Amino acid sequence: MRVLVIEDDKETAQFLAKSLKESGHAVDLAGDGEAGLDMGRGALHDVLIIDRMLPRLDGLSVIKTLRSEGVRTPVLVLSALGDVDDRVKGLRAGGDDYLTKPYAYSELLARIEALARRAVPEEQQTRYVVGDLVLDRLSHRVTRGGEAIVLQPREYRLLEYLMKNAGQVVTRTMLLEHVWDYHFDPQTNVIDVHVSRLRSKIDKTFEKPLLHTVRGAGYMIRDGAV
Amino acid sequence: MTELPRRVSGLLASSAFRLAAISAAAFVLLASGLVAIVFWQANAVLTDQVVATLSAEADALRTEGRSGRAGLLDAVAARSRPEGPGLYVLVDSTGRKLAGNLSRVPPEVLSDASGGVFRYRPITVNSSAPVPPERLAVAMQIVMPDGDRLVVGRDIEDQRRYADGVKRLVIAGFVALSLIGIGVAAMISRLVLKRIEAINSAARQVMAGDFARRVPVDGSGDELDGLAVNLNAMLERIVELMAGMREVSDNIAHDLKTPLNRLRNRVEGALRHDDAVAHKEALERTIEEADELIRTFNALLLIARLEASTIDDSATDVDLGKLVAGVVELYAPVAEEAGARLNFAPMTGPALLLRANGQLLQQAVANLVDNAIKYATLTRPGAASCDTTAGSSGVIRVALAVENGEALITVADSGPGIPAADRERALRRFVRLDASRTQPGTGLGLSLVAAVARLHGGRVVLSDTIDGTDMPETKMPETKMPGTKTPGTKMPGLTVRLALPGTLVRGAAASGAQPETATVGTVPLDADSTTDVRNANLISVAGARGVGHNARV
Numbered sequence: 001m002r003v004l005v006i007e008d009d010k011e012t013a014q015f016l017a018k019s020l021k022e023s024g025h026a027v028d029l030a031g032d033g034e035a036g037l038d039m040g041r042g043a044l045h046d047v048l049i050i051d052r053m054l055p056r057l058d059g060l061s062v063i064k065t066l067r068s069e070g071v072r073t074p075v076l077v078l079s080a081l082g083d084v085d086d087r088v089k090g091l092r093a094g095g096d097d098y099l100t101k102p103y104a105y106s107e108l109l110a111r112i113e114a115l116a117r118r119a120v121p122e123e124q125q126t127r128y129v130v131g132d133l134v135l136d137r138l139s140h141r142v143t144r145g146g147e148a149i150v151l152q153p154r155e156y157r158l159l160e161y162l163m164k165n166a167g168q169v170v171t172r173t174m175l176l177e178h179v180w181d182y183h184f185d186p187q188t189n190v191i192d193v194h195v196s197r198l199r200s201k202i203d204k205t206f207e208k209p210l211l212h213t214v215r216g217a218g219y220m221i222r223d224g225a226v
Numbered sequence: 227m228t229e230l231p232r233r234v235s236g237l238l239a240s241s242a243f244r245l246a247a248i249s250a251a252a253f254v255l256l257a258s259g260l261v262a263i264v265f266w267q268a269n270a271v272l273t274d275q276v277v278a279t280l281s282a283e284a285d286a287l288r289t290e291g292r293s294g295r296a297g298l299l300d301a302v303a304a305r306s307r308p309e310g311p312g313l314y315v316l317v318d319s320t321g322r323k324l325a326g327n328l329s330r331v332p333p334e335v336l337s338d339a340s341g342g343v344f345r346y347r348p349i350t351v352n353s354s355a356p357v358p359p360e361r362l363a364v365a366m367q368i369v370m371p372d373g374d375r376l377v378v379g380r381d382i383e384d385q386r387r388y389a390d391g392v393k394r395l396v397i398a399g400f401v402a403l404s405l406i407g408i409g410v411a412a413m414i415s416r417l418v419l420k421r422i423e424a425i426n427s428a429a430r431q432v433m434a435g436d437f438a439r440r441v442p443v444d445g446s447g448d449e450l451d452g453l454a455v456n457l458n459a460m461l462e463r464i465v466e467l468m469a470g471m472r473e474v475s476d477n478i479a480h481d482l483k484t485p486l487n488r489l490r491n492r493v494e495g496a497l498r499h500d501d502a503v504a505h506k507e508a509l510e511r512t513i514e515e516a517d518e519l520i521r522t523f524n525a526l527l528l529i530a531r532l533e534a535s536t537i538d539d540s541a542t543d544v545d546l547g548k549l550v551a552g553v554v555e556l557y558a559p560v561a562e563e564a565g566a567r568l569n570f571a572p573m574t575g576p577a578l579l580l581r582a583n584g585q586l587l588q589q590a591v592a593n594l595v596d597n598a599i600k601y602a603t604l605t606r607p608g609a610a611s612c613d614t615t616a617g618s619s620g621v622i623r624v625a626l627a628v629e630n631g632e633a634l635i636t637v638a639d640s641g642p643g644i645p646a647a648d649r650e651r652a653l654r655r656f657v658r659l660d661a662s663r664t665q666p667g668t669g670l671g672l673s674l675v676a677a678v679a680r681l682h683g684g685r686v687v688l689s690d691t692i693d694g695t696d697m698p699e700t701k702m703p704e705t706k707m708p709g710t711k712t713p714g715t716k717m718p719g720l721t722v723r724l725a726l727p728g729t730l731v732r733g734a735a736a737s738g739a740q741p742e743t744a745t746v747g748t749v750p751l752d753a754d755s756t757t758d759v760r761n762a763n764l765i766s767v768a769g770a771r772g773v774g775h776n777a778r779v
Contacts, residue, residue, distance in 0.1 A: 085540060102520055104513075154555060180556060184589040185521055188596050193559045216510070 001116050002026040004045040006036030006062065007078070008054050016049065019105050033057025043071050046116040049108075052079035052090065060093040067094035074115035076108070087183065106217035110169040117168065128163035131223035133202060133210055135163050144202055154179065155198050162211065162221040171218035195219055242415035242422075250407025254400060261396045269389060276364055276380050280341065283312070284368050284378045291370045298376065299325050309348055311381045313363055319373030331377050332365060341366030343382075362386045421450050425457065437465050470533070481522060489515045525670040532677040537583060544584040545577045546633055550626045553591045557599060566602040566620030566639075568595070573626050580633055582682055590678040591635060593671040598622040598639035649688035 003025050007013040010031070017027040028045065030036035033054040040048055040062065048066075052059040063075050077095040079086060090098045096118070097111050128135040132145040140156060142149045151159065158179050162170055172191040176182045195211070203209045212220050291298040298316060306314045306327035315326035323330065332344035345360040365379025421444075428441040440461060441454040489512055496508030554570040561568035580587075602620030625636040676686045 100524075102516075104517070180552070182556070182588060182592075183585055184592070185524065186556070186592055186596065188560060188599070190556055190560050193563050194556075197559050216513070 001046045001113070002028070002044060003047050003049060003112060004028045004030065004036070004039055004073075005049045006030040006033065006040070006054060006059070007049070007051045008032055009051075012051075015105075016108075019109075023109055031055075033059065033062050037062045037065055040066050040071060040073065041069065043073055045073055047112045048073050048075045049112065050075055050077055050095070052077060052081065052086075060090065060095075063094040074112075074118060076112050076115060078103070078108075104216075106169065106214075107171045107173060110171045110174060110218060113168050114165055114170070114174065117165070125164075128160065128166065130163055130166045130221050131208065131210055133163070133221075135160060142202070144206060149201055151198070151201060154194070155201065158194060158198055159202065159221075162219065165221075167220065167222045169214050169217045169220050174218070236419075240415045240419050242418040243411050246411030246414045247408060250404070250411055254403045254407055257403060258396060258400050261399070265389070265392055265396065272385055273364075276382060276385075277341070280364065280366055280378055280380055284366060284376075287376055287378060288368050288370075291368075291374070291376065295324075295370075295372060295374060298370070298374070302326050302376065308350070313346070313365060313377075313379035313381060315377045317375050317377075319375075324374070326377070328365075328377065328379065331367065331375065332363075332379075335365045335367050335377055335379075344379075346379075348381075418450070421454075425450075425454060429457075432461060437461070437468065482519060485515055485519055485522075489519075522670065525674060529670060529674055529677045532586070532674075532681045535681065537581075537681050537683070540583045540586075541581045542584055543579045544582045544587060546580050546587075546626055546635065547573050547578055549584065549588055550591055550624060550635055553588060553595055554624050556592070557595045560596075561599045561602075561620075561622055564599050564602075564620065566599055566622055568599070568622045568624065570624040578626065578628065578633055583678075586678045586681065590675045591637070593675050594635075594637040595622065595624065597671050598637050602639035644688060 001024075003020055005013055005016050005020075005027060007016065007029070008031055013029050013031070017029055020027045028039060030039050034056045036048075036050065036054065037057060050059045050062055054062070057065075059077060059079075063077070066073070066075075074096045075094065077090040077093075077098045078101060079090060079098065080101045087098045087100075096115050099108060099111060126137050128137070134143050135156075136142070137160070142151055142156065142159060158175065161175065161179050172189070175191050175195075176186065195213075199209075199211045203211055208223075210221055210223060212222065214220050287298065287301055290301040302314045302316045302325040305312055306325065308327055310327070313326075313328050315328035315331055316324040317331055318324055321331070327349055328346060329349055332342070332346060334342035334344040341364055343362065343364050346363055347360050348358050350358060361381055361383035363379045363381045363383070365377050368376045368378065370376060425441050428439050431439040441457045443454045443458065444451055492508050492511060492515075496505050499505075551570065551572055554568060558568050599620070599622060602622050621638075621640040623636070623638040625634070625638075627634045627636070672686070679686045
């Protein structure tokens, strides 16, 4: 995956570049809005990471310009502003996801990977399969090894989101945002409890665990060890 | 006295004085203009009259003169009374005086046929009398056919004196009016200045740091008094905000510096050892603590921002039933995990819509439920021995209702409660009552709820709920302790009421309240009255006086 980071703070940019490279991604850096816009125009990247406050041209303007020019590359907006309104503004300008500083690198990585995947036009999948776990999106039925698993509606949506992102790390915040549509910090680790309930239903009686906890990052569903 | 010039110059520089002085000057100018016009007009009328009289007399004498010099001489002699207003002189063609009470033909009259103004000295009868002063007169001359010239005149000295008197009077009046105007202007400005100076000196003292200082209010209710009242209100608000700022900085100092220091100590301690495992562990703990700090910081910022913003720009119609059910659903497994039971009785009937910021309200309710779960499973310090199964005694009840046109979100827990004296404090930023110091969390939960309430124009009130009257629509579990004989553990419950005035609309769709709650299959909805809910804390969120609301619940 090739990532363009438009960030004026050199240290942050270097940290992101180094970390992303270590995660196996190619990284281009732009130090201001205009340079970033020029590089983004080529649509050579899988994901753009754009800081909101940039010299010469602010982040939201960069996104708006790119979108008006037909560049559809997914954008993750980074911002020190964390208000409800700021988030909405960021998404309205054409951003695909919004991350408030300070953030954990694992959160950022999980989010850009999810963004990059989303951009690939997947044919409307009616079934998610991970190992012997099958989720049928038409009948809303979940089976493992042919055995039916009864899930609460929310558990079903949780599993659906995890399986949609199978093999990828999904953070707690991402789950809270996508499964519950909550955009606040619930303080207690409510997500952990929900995931552990789901795990007890899909993994407990089976030998091979599918739902894994990725330490310091979140969760991942995949066939095999993390 | 150096004080006087300073005060005078201060007076002259004041806008009150300038205003009064300008209006006085305008009045004086207008008045003198009027007087001048009247005077000029009167003078013109009088002059016209004199001229008309002279012409008439001249005509009469010209007629006399037609019959010959003798008749004219008689007529002139008859009319020429000494010291009378009529002045006459008849001279022959050589300029010799023939008759009349003027000594000579005044030269001013000769040049102009229509007459002229001149000065003369009246001929006195008694030659020994002192020479009389010159007087003013007008005259015109008539040339007779035989070459004699007759000058007919009229004394206007009295008229002139009268006019002079009027002129002097006008000038004196002008001066007097000006002086009075200046005096009144000075008086007005001094009165106004005194009050403005009082405001100024108060402002200066406040600027110098005396924030308790207030502008004197005299209760007259006039503009200056209103200004003083408003300034005082403004000062009050500033003081409030400053106190808030100070509180925040104090709290930051305490609740952020302490963990920062802890974090620093840990890193320092880890650096002293050359152990890779210890380093890794220290780093991981550091990240955790940094996250906790960020969380605290974010909550603090959010509260500060809420206190300075208005709801208008972010408000939407929020379905309260859905919102509460959603939060309950999110926390139900958490409660269960913690050994508490989370009960929610969803409202039946049409949806309850409130003009609100949904996300903040979600967060507020989540904070309440989160808190409730934390405390429901807490046992009171002195009562620990009485609880045989500490993990299963907690009960949390959540209810949504409309009471007196107010939406009421109620969250009750069976925790130890908050003593009455501490309730006010519990809503403040960063306050964690001693009992909860050891619990995780930023200590900002309730104060965030309070801030959200304020944003929605409401308030949060904590109070006793031992009788359960604050839980409408849901029967409170028995608050007495069945079968328990531990009087020492008896504590009143707690109600936190959040009142939100706003537009409350009852949606027409009756099914609206149901969908989310339907998923709460795992939540035991039946009230178990046998549960030992000994110290039920009620936290109710009351909202919104219904403006367009008329239906009963």
